Amino acid sequence: xxxxxxxxxxxxxxxxxxxxxxxxxxxxxxxxxxxxxxxxxxxxxxxxxxxxxxxxxxxxxxxxxxxxxxxxxxxxxxxxxxxxxxxxxxxxxxxxxxxxxxxxxxxxxxxxxxxxxxxxxxxxxxxxxxxxxxxxxxxxxxxxxxxxxxxxxxxxxxxxxxxxxxxxxxx
Amino acid sequence: xxxxxxxxxxxxxxxxxxxxxxxxxxxxxxxxxxxxxxxxxxxxxxxxxxxxxxxxxxxxxxxxxxxxxxxxxxxxxxxxxxxxxxxxxxxxxxxxxxxxxxxxxxxxxxxxxxxxxxxxxxxxxxxxxxxxxxxxxxxxxxxxxxxxxxxxxxxxxxxxxxxxxxxxxxxxxxxxxxxxxxxxxxxxxxxxxxxxxxxxxxxxxxxxxxxxxxxxxxxxxxxxxxxxxxxxxxxxxxxxxx
Numbered sequence: 001x002x003x004x005x006x007x008x009x010x011x012x013x014x015x016x017x018x019x020x021x022x023x024x025x026x027x028x029x030x031x032x033x034x035x036x037x038x039x040x041x042x043x044x045x046x047x048x049x050x051x052x053x054x055x056x057x058x059x060x061x062x063x064x065x066x067x068x069x070x071x072x073x074x075x076x077x078x079x080x081x082x083x084x085x086x087x088x089x090x091x092x093x094x095x096x097x098x099x100x101x102x103x104x105x106x107x108x109x110x111x112x113x114x115x116x117x118x119x120x121x122x123x124x125x126x127x128x129x130x131x132x133x134x135x136x137x138x139x140x141x142x143x144x145x146x147x148x149x150x151x152x153x154x155x156x157x158x159x160x161x162x163x164x165x166x167x168x169x170x171x
Numbered sequence: 172x173x174x175x176x177x178x179x180x181x182x183x184x185x186x187x188x189x190x191x192x193x194x195x196x197x198x199x200x201x202x203x204x205x206x207x208x209x210x211x212x213x214x215x216x217x218x219x220x221x222x223x224x225x226x227x228x229x230x231x232x233x234x235x236x237x238x239x240x241x242x243x244x245x246x247x248x249x250x251x252x253x254x255x256x257x258x259x260x261x262x263x264x265x266x267x268x269x270x271x272x273x274x275x276x277x278x279x280x281x282x283x284x285x286x287x288x289x290x291x292x293x294x295x296x297x298x299x300x301x302x303x304x305x306x307x308x309x310x311x312x313x314x315x316x317x318x319x320x321x322x323x324x325x326x327x328x329x330x331x332x333x334x335x336x337x338x339x340x341x342x343x344x345x346x347x348x349x350x351x352x353x354x355x356x357x358x359x360x361x362x363x364x365x366x367x368x369x370x371x372x373x374x375x376x377x378x379x380x381x382x383x384x385x386x387x388x389x390x391x392x393x394x395x396x397x398x399x400x401x402x403x404x405x406x407x408x409x410x411x412x413x
Contacts, residue, residue: 133385133404138397140317143308143412146179146299148318149357150291150310151333158175162308162316163288167177 081107174266174290176200180277181284181300192282196273200289203269207236209260216265220258239364240264247372248383252344263371267330267364270294274363292330294363306412312355312397319403320357320395323412328363332356332370334399343375352377354399358384359410360392369394 081104088100103111148163158164178196180189206215215233218224226234240253240261253261270287274294277285284297286305295305304325308318312335322329333355334341341350356373358366369392373380381404384394393406405411 133381133394133396133406136403136405138311138401138403139319140311140314141319141321142316143306143318143321145306145308145318145321147177147286147288147293147295147305148291148308148310149288149293149329149331151331151336151355158290160315162310162318163177163291164175165316170179 081109083107176270176290177288179286179300180282181298182282183300192277192280195276195280196287199273199276200269203265206230206232207261207265207269209262216259216261220260236261236264236268239268243365243368243372247368249344250372250375250380251368255342255344264364264368266290267292267328267362267367271328271363292328292363292367294328295324296326298325304412309357309395310355313401319355319397320405320409321412322359322410324359324410327359327361327410328366329357329359330363330367330370331358332367332374334374341371341374343377350375350377352399353380353396354401355397356380356384357395358387358392359394360387360390366392 083104083106085101085103088102100112102109146166148161148166150161150163176197178193180192182189205211208214209216209220211217215224215230219226219229219233226237229237237253237259240251243251243264244253251263253259253263266289270289270292271294274285274287274296277287278296282296284300286293286295291310293307295307299305304323307322307324307329309320309322309329309331310333311317311319312333332341334350335354342348343350353374353376356370358370358373360366360369369384369387373384373394373396376383378398381396381398384392384396385406387394388406388408393409395403395405395409397403
């Protein structure tokens with residue numbers, strides 16, 4: 001029973017890494033789940049999915065203290081997940097270690113978070129990997145170029161394209 | 172495949188040699204069209220799609236195309252999908268790949284300075300005839316005679332996918348509906364077939380494609396994106412001309 005629960009949570013942990021985090025690393029092959037830990041640590045919590053449980057107050061300290069009382073809820077057949085906060089084993093990848101933490105309330109995963117390396121070499125490699133594209137103003141220029149990249153044009157629309165004008169100028 | 176290919180060779184060589192190089196590229200691209208066009212009922216791809224050709228009997232080129240398409244399906248979380256419209260249609264991979272092969276043939280024949288532009292997807296090497304890098308404009312998504320970025324490259328590929336040219340022809344394979352959110356996606360990187368597939372996949376993802384593209388930069392694929400509402404985004408190492 002314990003092993004199958006661990007396996008189920010392990011799979012879901014992998015899913016949480018893909019859905020909730022989407023860092024540029026391959027998900028760990030089979031993260032092994034450790035015993036419940038107290039809190040979501042200092043990891044940034046992801047937005048909570050709407051939970052139907054009215055009791056979900058979101059108070060981490062409260063959840064921590066209540067955790068033992070939820071043992072019987074864990075037996076609910078719904079998902080087979082035990083309530084609590086679970087940390088996956090840190091998964092190593094070429095850029096450092098990633099560790100995923102999930103929070104289970106009422107048999108449902110209500111929160112997932114991941115840590116990623118911020119120290120040493122990894123810190124210099126990872127920020128570009130997760131950095132967003134920079135926003136800028138959209139230019140409209142008449143530039144001197146050799147070729148133009150654009151969405152696939154048909155033979156008919158090629159005639160009207162900037163590339164056709166360039167080709168005509170060179171011919 | 173119903174597209175126009177522009178070829179420019181930058182080297183100072185006798186006219187007949189240059190014409191022979193260009194003729195070789197054209198022969199190859201016509202061969203690819205005959206073998207891989209889904210519009211030709213007797214092409215190898217059409218026979219494979221109808222189940223008349225077993226994978227074991229397919230040419231090494233077709234097997235490569237199918238394997239690479241499967242790899243890209245995984246790399247793009249399923250957003251680059253050669254089965255999206257029903258029977259297999261690897262045209263989205265074949266175009267970039269055939270130009271990659273054509274450019275490699277030019278190199279093997281001794282041409283070190285060239286570009287090939289197939290329907291807006293470009294593979295280039297070496298120098299512009301005047302020296303210096305090739306300057307490639309990215310078409311402005313609303314003004315067909317303007318460019319929104321200018322790139323400067325010696326070696327590499329630039330592929331653009333957009334909704335402005337053929338309307339809603341890119342579908343989100345997850346929803347089956349036309350892709351929404353992004354107007355134009357350009358990917359710059361070492362291999363044109365991959366750059367093209369990434370651009371198509373990101374366009375299909377919609378605005379989530381911006382974050383997905385940001386993660387491709389570590390593998391050497393930079394990008395420039397324009398959203399439906401006219402916001403422009405680019406990765407930090409996009410080789411923009413100064």
